[in-house]
Amino acid sequence: MSKVNTLFDDFLSMFFPPFCLGCSGHLVKGEQTLCTNCLSDLPKTHYHRRSDNPVLNRLAGRLPIRNGWAFLKFRKGGVVQHLLHQLKYNNCPEIGERLGQAYGRELAECSSGREFDLIVPVPLHESRLRKRGYNQSAWFAKGLSDALNVPWDESISIRTRATATQTTKSRSDRWENVRHVFAIRANTSIEKKQILLVDDVITTGATLEACGRHLLDCGCESISVACIAEAQ
Numbered sequence: 001m002s003k004v005n006t007l008f009d010d011f012l013s014m015f016f017p018p019f020c021l022g023c024s025g026h027l028v029k030g031e032q033t034l035c036t037n038c039l040s041d042l043p044k045t046h047y048h049r050r051s052d053n054p055v056l057n058r059l060a061g062r063l064p065i066r067n068g069w070a071f072l073k074f075r076k077g078g079v080v081q082h083l084l085h086q087l088k089y090n091n092c093p094e095i096g097e098r099l100g101q102a103y104g105r106e107l108a109e110c111s112s113g114r115e116f117d118l119i120v121p122v123p124l125h126e127s128r129l130r131k132r133g134y135n136q137s138a139w140f141a142k143g144l145s146d147a148l149n150v151p152w153d154e155s156i157s158i159r160t161r162a163t164a165t166q167t168t169k170s171r172s173d174r175w176e177n178v179r180h181v182f183a184i185r186a187n188t189s190i191e192k193k194q195i196l197l198v199d200d201v202i203t204t205g206a207t208l209e210a211c212g213r214h215l216l217d218c219g220c221e222s223i224s225v226a227c228i229a230e231a232q
Contacts (some may be wrong), residue, residue: 023165042080045105070202073229083099084229099140104148105147116150116222117151117193118151121197122137122198123182152165155185157183158183179206195223196226197212197215197225202229
């Protein structure tokens with residue numbers, strides 16, 4: 001049956017070739033979602049190789065994290081902004097999964113991903129989840145989980161109320177916007193868990209701080225954070 005499926009996929013690709021969501025070029029056999037060139041040309045931070053990096057510094061004194069990472073550098077008008085727009089607004093959740101797999105492999109190569117019990121994505125409020133159809137950070141968590149062989153769960157942390165977008169807010173307003181919106185789902189235990197908290201973009205870090213603080217207050221042993229991208 002798998003051989004039949006492969007032949008059918010090959011037949012379809014002759015007439016409807018899959019294309020890269022980064023550059024819109026055709027994907028060759030073995031490539032998924034993003035072509036090899038786009039993956040290799042991504043502006044990577046390599047923060048997981050540095051004991052001192054901007055993500056750690058941004059959250060220093062605000063959230064006691066073990067590790068702080070971002071996979072890519074966000075620049076206006078750049079490829080990362082394009083990919084994140086596709087991920088969040090153009091119904092392309094597979095981009096999050098693909099980037100999670102790519103970053104998870106890099107973390108695994110330097111043993112940075114072996115210390116976690118659970119991967120938790122920053123949640124969306126149910127109203128936004130219904131509108132979008134998926135949580136983009138959850139797809140990033142899924143990709144990381146595949147590569148690191150660490151379970152992920154998007155049902156643990158929840159948003160208790162909808163909030164306005166953080167995009168145009170100042171640093172202090174971002175914090176006030178999210179400081180009391182996170183909770184743990186009933187009958188859920190994270191005691192003694194070493195958690196990797198993941199989000200799409202870190203700007204001021206207010207969302208990660210609020211969500212991470214709540215997880216620590218609910219008994220997890222440690223928090224690390226990883227984002228798809230870091231915005232300046």
